[in-house]
Amino acid sequence: xxxxxxxxxxxxxxxxxxTASGFTVDSVANGILACQHLDTYDYExxxxxLGLPGMxxxxxxxxxxxxxxxxxxxxxxxxxxxxxxxxxxxxGADDYLVKPFSFDExxxxxxxxxxxxxxxQTPQLAIGTxxxxxxxxxxHVQDEPVTLTPREFSLLELLxxxxxxxFSRSEILERLAGCESTAxxxxxxxxxxxxxxxxxxxxIGELIHTRRGFGYLIPKG
Numbered sequence: 001x002x003x004x005x006x007x008x009x010x011x012x013x014x015x016x017x018x019t020a021s022g023f024t025v026d027s028v029a030n031g032i033l034a035c036q037h038l039d040t041y042d043y044e045x046x047x048x049x050l051g052l053p054g055m056x057x058x059x060x061x062x063x064x065x066x067x068x069x070x071x072x073x074x075x076x077x078x079x080x081x082x083x084x085x086x087x088x089x090x091x092g093a094d095d096y097l098v099k100p101f102s103f104d105e106x107x108x109x110x111x112x113x114x115x116x117x118x119x120x121q122t123p124q125l126a127i128g129t130x131x132x133x134x135x136x137x138x139x140h141v142q143d144e145p146v147t148l149t150p151r152e153f154s155l156l157e158l159l160x161x162x163x164x165x166x167f168s169r170s171e172i173l174e175r176l177a178g179c180e181s182t183a184x185x186x187x188x189x190x191x192x193x194x195x196x197x198x199x200x201x202x203x204i205g206e207l208i209h210t211r212r213g214f215g216y217l218i219p220k221g
Contacts, residue, residue, distance in 0.1 A: 001071075001110070002026050002043045002046045003018070003046075003047045004030075004048045004052065005049045006030060007049075008029070011027050011029065014027070018107070021107050022150045024154070024175075030053045032054040034048070034060050038064065045071055045114060046071050046072070046074070047076050047110070048060060049076055050075060051077065051079070058088070061088065064092055065092045072113040074093070074095040074110060075095070076106070077097075077099060078098070094116075095109050095112075115135055128204075132156060142203070146199070149194075154176050156195060160218060163219070164218075166211045166214035166216065167215045169188040169189070172216070176191075
């Protein structure tokens with residue numbers, strides 16, 4: 001997700017809290033940077049303040065509406081008038097939460113928006129006896145659950161959803177850890193190794209292939 005908030009203290013607090021809640025978070029301080037990120041990276045969710053320098057939140061909403069791929073947007077604003085909520089919702093926001101707010105409520109609303117986004121996609125992915133449900137975030141092999149970490153799950157979903165496409169280590173880092181992550185290529189190798197080991201233990205061997213010079217993939221067919 002992308003957090004767009006001009007208050008550094010709140011922006012950093014949201015980044016820490018949402019990351020601890022299992023989200024992959026990028027953050028920017030103004031609307032112009034938000035639009036640049038939206039034109040460069042694919043986001044599923046946006047937490048958007050309205051009172052932003054440079055370009056306000058309504059301008060960001062207009063930018064999103066002009067795109068073919070539209071993430072779900074939760075407006076998080078101190079503007080508490082009904083007219084402000086109606087205006088934001090009419091301009092494409094999916095939800096509106098007034099500051100000050102409950103962090104637990106914010107997380108619950110974001111999970112609800114994420115489920116709505118997933119419902120619009122393939123409800124379940126399957127390869128042989130392996131099945132992955134992006135809504136409940138569960139993985140099964142022959143109806144037996146496979147316990148994965150959030151990043152292992154996200155990596156498996158990425159590769160299953162794009163079968164036949166190889167993802168480089170840098171692409172995987174960007175998608176799973178955020179564009180500003182300081183994680184290394186070595187962390188991707190460790191992640192892939194751990195995921196392979198758990199799948200092999202569940203009876204799914206040689207699912208994730210390494211294509212030298214290109215990255216990791218699940219072959220088609």
